[in-house]
Amino acid sequence: MPILAAGNKAGLTARRAAAMRRSVERGFTLIELMVVVTIIALASAAVVLVIPDPRGRLLDDAERFAARAHAAHDSAIVEGRSVSVWVSREGYGFDRRANGAWQPISEKPLRVARWADDVRPVIASSEGRDRVIFDSTGLANAPFDVQLRRGGDASVTVRFGADGTVTIGG
Structure with missing residues (x-):
């Protein structure tokens, strides 16, 4: 061992x-x-x-609307005449001031557009259509907010400043 x-x-x-x-x-x-x-x-x-973002499609619609509103602002400056942005429960559109009256704009990207099925704007006007006007210098006639809602909780606000700026907020 x-x-x-x-x-x-x-x-x-x-x-x-x-x-x-x-x-x-x-x-x-x-x-x-x-x-x-x-x-x-x-x-x-x-x-x-x-996991779906509760504001995902709503934010996409708000960004699309804000981009088109900014294009309307630029159009007012370039053409030297007033352009308005109107918002209703069904959609939104753009008008141009011609011969003393508002005429709908039919060119892209300023054609009438419908909101997505589940998107609802908050409309303050009793007429069912709110409007902001950009003058020939690009200034808005008044500050203006468009609140978009989807479902119960999700909401996004598109703000039009008096200086003509268009921004998206929560």
Whole structure:
């Protein structure tokens, strides 16, 4: 029967083997942790992309409306005559002042447009149509807000400043 003593090769090997077993059993390697973190990140990204934004389509409609209103502002300056933006419950459109009366604009991008089925503007006028007018210098006749709503909670406001700026707010 061999005797294990300090300095004995068999004893050193046994201690090394025990130490190796302890170090192997201590935890996870860096690569294993990085793989787990990557899997969690990919799963989180997939969940975020699947969850619909309650303001998504509403914000798209507001941006489209604001861009077209800004085009009407530019058109008033370039043509040197007043252009109006009107908003109703069904949609919005643009008119040009000609021969003392408002004439609908039929050219793109200022054609009449309808709101998406689930988008509803808040109309202040009793006539069912609100209007802001850009004069030939691009100034609006008055500050004007168009609040768009979808469902119960989601809403976006398109603001027309007296200086003719068109911005989108929450």
